[in-house]
Amino acid sequence: MLTLRTRRDEGSRPLFILLLVYGSSLAEAGDYSEVLPDSFPSAAAEPLPEFQLEPEDGFIVKNRPVQLRCRASPATQIYFKCNGEWVNQNDHVTRESLDQITVLRKNFEQEPLGREVRLEQEVLLQCRPPEGIPPPEVDWLKNEDTIDPTLDSNFLITVDHDLIIKQARLSDTANYTCVAHNVVAKRRSSTATIIVYVSGGWSSWTEWSECNVRCGRGWQRRTRSCTNPAPLNGGAVCEGPPFQRVTCTTLCPVDGGWTEWAKWSVCGTECTHWRSRECQAPAPRNGGRHCIGSVMESKNCTEGLCARTLEPGMGVAVYAGLVGALLLCGMLLLCVGVLAYRRSCRHLRGDITDSSSALTAAFHPVNYKPPRQDNPHLLHPSAPPDLTATASSLRGPLFSLQQGVVDHSHHKIPMTTSPLLDPLPSLKIKVYNSSTLSSLELPAEGASVDGEILSLKMVGSGSRPDSREPHSHTLPREPSNSTSATLGCLGGRLTIPNTGVSLLVPQGVIPQGKFYEMYLIINKWEKTTLPSEGSQTVLSPVVSCGPTGMLLSRPVVLTLPHCAQLDPPDWTLTLKTQTHQGEWEEVLTVGEESLSSPCYLQVEERSCHVLMEQLGTYSLVGQSTAPQPACKRLQLALFAPQSPCLSLDYSLRIYCIQDTPHALKEVLDLERSLGGVLLEDPKPLLFKDSYHNLRLSIHDIPHSHWRSKLLAKYQEIPFYHIWSGSQRPLHCTFSLERGSLAVSQLTCKICVRQVEGEGQIFQLNTDIQETLPPHSPLPSGGTCGPSSQVGPYAFRLPASIRQKICASLDAPSSRGCDWRLLAHSLGFDRYLNYFATKPSPTGVLLDLWEACHQGDADLVSLATALEEMGKSEVLVVMTTDGDC
Numbered sequence: 001m002l003t004l005r006t007r008r009d010e011g012s013r014p015l016f017i018l019l020l021v022y023g024s025s026l027a028e029a030g031d032y033s034e035v036l037p038d039s040f041p042s043a044a045a046e047p048l049p050e051f052q053l054e055p056e057d058g059f060i061v062k063n064r065p066v067q068l069r070c071r072a073s074p075a076t077q078i079y080f081k082c083n084g085e086w087v088n089q090n091d092h093v094t095r096e097s098l099d100q101i102t103v104l105r106k107n108f109e110q111e112p113l114g115r116e117v118r119l120e121q122e123v124l125l126q127c128r129p130p131e132g133i134p135p136p137e138v139d140w141l142k143n144e145d146t147i148d149p150t151l152d153s154n155f156l157i158t159v160d161h162d163l164i165i166k167q168a169r170l171s172d173t174a175n176y177t178c179v180a181h182n183v184v185a186k187r188r189s190s191t192a193t194i195i196v197y198v199s200g201g202w203s204s205w206t207e208w209s210e211c212n213v214r215c216g217r218g219w220q221r222r223t224r225s226c227t228n229p230a231p232l233n234g235g236a237v238c239e240g241p242p243f244q245r246v247t248c249t250t251l252c253p254v255d256g257g258w259t260e261w262a263k264w265s266v267c268g269t270e271c272t273h274w275r276s277r278e279c280q281a282p283a284p285r286n287g288g289r290h291c292i293g294s295v296m297e298s299k300n301c302t303e304g305l306c307a308r309t310l311e312p313g314m315g316v317a318v319y320a321g322l323v324g325a326l327l328l329c330g331m332l333l334l335c336v337g338v339l340a341y342r343r344s345c346r347h348l349r350g351d352i353t354d355s356s357s358a359l360t361a362a363f364h365p366v367n368y369k370p371p372r373q374d375n376p377h378l379l380h381p382s383a384p385p386d387l388t389a390t391a392s393s394l395r396g397p398l399f400s401l402q403q404g405v406v407d408h409s410h411h412k413i414p415m416t417t418s419p420l421l422d423p424l425p426s427l428k429i430k431v432y433n434s435s436t437l438s439s440l441e442l443p444a445e446g447a448s449v450d451g452e453i454l455s456l457k458m459v460g461s462g463s464r465p466d467s468r469e470p471h472s473h474t475l476p477r478e479p480s481n482s483t484s485a486t487l488g489c490l491g492g493r494l495t496i497p498n499t500g501v502s503l504l505v506p507q508g509v510i511p512q513g514k515f516y517e518m519y520l521i522i523n524k525w526e527k528t529t530l531p532s533e534g535s536q537t538v539l540s541p542v543v544s545c546g547p548t549g550m551l552l553s554r555p556v557v558l559t560l561p562h563c564a565q566l567d568p569p570d571w572t573l574t575l576k577t578q579t580h581q582g583e584w585e586e587v588l589t590v591g592e593e594s595l596s597s598p599c600y601l602q603v604e605e606r607s608c609h610v611l612m613e614q615l616g617t618y619s620l621v622g623q624s625t626a627p628q629p630a631c632k633r634l635q636l637a638l639f640a641p642q643s644p645c646l647s648l649d650y651s652l653r654i655y656c657i658q659d660t661p662h663a664l665k666e667v668l669d670l671e672r673s674l675g676g677v678l679l680e681d682p683k684p685l686l687f688k689d690s691y692h693n694l695r696l697s698i699h700d701i702p703h704s705h706w707r708s709k710l711l712a713k714y715q716e717i718p719f720y721h722i723w724s725g726s727q728r729p730l731h732c733t734f735s736l737e738r739g740s741l742a743v744s745q746l747t748c749k750i751c752v753r754q755v756e757g758e759g760q761i762f763q764l765n766t767d768i769q770e771t772l773p774p775h776s777p778l779p780s781g782g783t784c785g786p787s788s789q790v791g792p793y794a795f796r797l798p799a800s801i802r803q804k805i806c807a808s809l810d811a812p813s814s815r816g817c818d819w820r821l822l823a824h825s826l827g828f829d830r831y832l833n834y835f836a837t838k839p840s841p842t843g844v845l846l847d848l849w850e851a852c853h854q855g856d857a858d859l860v861s862l863a864t865a866l867e868e869m870g871k872s873e874v875l876v877v878m879t880t881d882g883d884c
Helices: 027-032 316-345 355-362 661-674 719-724 799-809 817-824 831-834 841-852 859-869 872-881
Strands: 016-021 050-053 071-072 078-082 086-088 115-118 123-125 137-142 155-157 161-165 172-181 186-188 191-198 216-223 244-248 271-276 297-300 429-432 439-441 482-487 490-497 499-506 514-522 544-545 556-561 570-579 584-588 600-603 607-612 617-624 631-641 649-658 676-678 683-688 694-699 704-706 713-719 728-736 746-756 759-768 786-788
Touching: 016 123, 050 584, 086 631, 086 786, 123 191, 137 155, 244 661, 355 429, 482 490, 490 514, 499 514, 499 841, 544 556, 556 617, 570 600, 607 617, 631 719, 631 759, 649 694, 649 746, 661 676, 683 746, 683 759, 694 728, 713 728, 728 746, 786 841, 799 841, 817 841, 817 859, 831 841
Parallel strands: 115 191
Antiparallel strands: 016 078, 050 071, 078 086, 123 161, 137 172, 155 161, 172 186, 172 191, 216 244, 271 297, 482 514, 490 499, 490 786, 499 556, 514 544, 544 617, 556 607, 570 584, 570 617, 600 607, 631 649, 631 676, 631 683, 649 728, 694 713, 694 746, 704 728, 746 759
């Protein structure tokens, strides 16, 4: 017996149909005796009926009948039982089946809810359809269009009938409806509205406008708009101001004004006198107008009483007198010329340059070796000079020993019968026209005077600087910021300790037989003009090397530390030099070199190396490359009084300096003079070119014992002061006051950060009653080695190995295994044309390698580069002659 239940609608009751099949034997129907009819037709005892077709489950739809098919054999009659009542049928009844009535409820168990979502946000719309028989299917509609995930991969329908929008797009803003349906009916959920909004973003800043005033103090303005992207569908607007304004100062034009008239001159022969005035009250400047009117004024000084008339014949007499005077002057000049010619024809030299007098009058001899006494060309001290013999003469051009000297007579002595002061060899004196350089060169052919070198210096008392040379004065030198050494043809290295500044003078730069006193100076910021202009910033110290005007046979290498953050490369780097007039000029810009570029600039992470052939004053500047702002490396140094605090007041100073060894050394020296001590190692800070100030604040002060005197919540250092480097050193002071003298412990935090940028925090915990120990870390990139090294000791690469490497790589190779491959291996290949113009490109590359590895010069790195090039013969030389 099988029961099948169906439902036509919500008010229908279940219908049960019972099918019984009787055969000849009724033994198995005993359980149904109470419900069977009173009499059954007779039938054979055997065989029992078997089902040939059994009824299948089905659904009863309203007003539509359902058929149940069943066959059994052998059987005489089929009985159906429906809801407990028997029904006669023509076919034999086999078993009970159940029919289900289809239905779909009206109310959804959970309907989707609308909301606002951010662009590219994931969205989940939940839907629980109403109960139904059979279970309903679910579809989603977007603005009444069916969603097909196979056509749009951004949609996903889960097994629980939920709709997922993976990344909300603007086009996904719509009305969404969940639809459930089966064979009975279709149900729609309430509509869920999804709104995709976009929050606004700022565009880039515009360029600064012109100053709003043409004279005096005004302001400049730049703007930005909330259009990157613009807010949409109720998205948040941009935070922050849409414009920025900075002050600007425009020099006012000053019109020129006349001074008072000078006094009238003496009445002249033409019965007039004159007076003058100048356009200097004030002088026109900044584009102001020049004075209008005449500079001079004349008028009759006798009020018309003087008559300028000549008597007859007076004009002829005047002209005759003038002609006579001219003839007399001509005769005198002729006589002087004849006398001078006769004097020059004599073998008696009227003026002989006394070398001893020249040395004592214009130079300080440092090392002079007396000549041999057997030289026949020398005058004996005890004998009078032989005026008929060949006298010592000057070879080559002879220039003034000092600039600006008008009277050269003190360099010569008149010929007398007295002996010369000292016997001198035949000398060739060559004096360079420079305020810092003089040399005395010995003849190469004189074996007796080989190696006799005179180191010559200018005598301050005998020199008068020319007013037309404003930079001919001696540069101020301080022991901590300068160094000097006397170098010759063997070269050397000048290094200012703990600053990262050095000058490498390779062998052969100075000609054979000459010695120069070379110097290296870091200029103080308050005594020099900054090389930056506009949006540029100074990245290195301003360094002077000299003597200027010195003739170099090959490039020297100047090493400068810098504070540019090169990763990522958002900088435009420019090397500048200072002229004799004090103006700054561009030497080259990295990446824009040409054959006319006088220098080569090798930029590394913390320093740059300049190959140059002209000594002078140099500095590295830079500016941001659009569109990304560049970053400048800064150091934050915290100082406090070193001695115990005996008053209620206590101060902390924090400096913001460039991340170069020289800048930190300068601040340490300044604080040492003020009695301050560095509390901990300086902290690094990347400062962006974003026009945002540097903000400093103090926190977590124990208010029960300490009080801050700062009225505002924070202090700020303007962006322009830091970026331009016009004010040094920059610092802020936090003044504190303790409650009583018994309070000795101070704990606090000092936060330093750029607005909308990076920052650092100092954790301070100190006892102000104790003497703080000095803390002076060596700056990064600095060196504590000797300030100068002369000769072969200044170089890591021996001269013999250097010569063999140059001989092996200078000649071009068809396979490219020459100096160009060495430049590529060492990382010096940004502009190879510079090295190609040199007589020995390999030698210049090795000089640059020496400068780049002055602190850690290891031949292994050079040997590795040569090994990669396949130069085994050079490696053998380095192994036998060098120390790898």
